[in-house]
Amino acid sequence: MKRRGFEVVAAYKEQAINLPRRATKNAAGYDFEAAADIVIPAVWKQVIQHFTKGEEMTEKVLKPVLVPTGIKAYMAADEYLQLANRSSNPLKRFITLSNGIGVIDSDYYNNPDNEGHIMFQFSNFGLTDVTIKKGERIGQGIFLPFLKADNDQADTERTGGFGSSGKQ
Template identity: 30%
Template sequence: MDLRVTKLDPRAVIPEYKTSLAACFDLTVIEDAIVPAHQQVLLRTGLGFGIPKEHAMLIFSRSSTFMKFGVILANGVGMIDSDYSGETDEIFLAVLNPGMDDVKIQAGSRVAQAMIIERPTMRFVEGPAEDINRGSFGTTGGHGAPGV
């Protein structure tokens, strides 16, 4: 399956899978950025994507991102819908610095990775709850919320 990638900035790096069995492709930052302690910053990729209909893009931190850069994705996992594909719809990476010191991210750094997934359209049907009560947070390990 083809995935249209548009360079919205000439410095953008077209992603590639780094191994033949990789599930994700890396997203590269195109500008140096300072992420102040306890703050979040949007990092530019300079890329737009033509995600096929009935698909979506998930964006994750790379496994080495926190150890190398001291930042995490501010939203945990990013979700890009297939209709975010206009000529100014650039993919940004929202990163958070939970540390005590400012962090510098250099242009060319691979901070995040993305994958394309199928997105089925569900039909919502109202109905009664099932006759199963599972409890609350952590109940399968015997650590349910108090009073539940």
């Protein structure tokens, strides 16, 4: 019986994707790698370019970049996978997880929208663009249990993929 772990999503099966693994025997997190080369544009560069061109700033201009991993995770119903940034990313590269931490619920696995594909959401507060290469470690995932409150009333099923629990 499978308890928790990782699989490659169908769209990446033939793309030499490595399953997340712990770097040391006492590491809590499983290191995730980027599944493709991707550029995280510098926020300041985007702001300056838009003001220089006389264009209006909108949220779309400063939207975070999703970095694909090609990975999905399975786990027990009372567990979740917490996504965390690598500690060196903000310090050395000025990239942060835009949502602070990511939460991958157990029902995200094999959802109909994206098969449970895990992506890291980054913003770059540095002065220059950052290029992430395929196979580069970008973050880590930690399996954790969670508790439910007395009189818990959650009865809605997941209806979508990334960022979708069916509620506003």
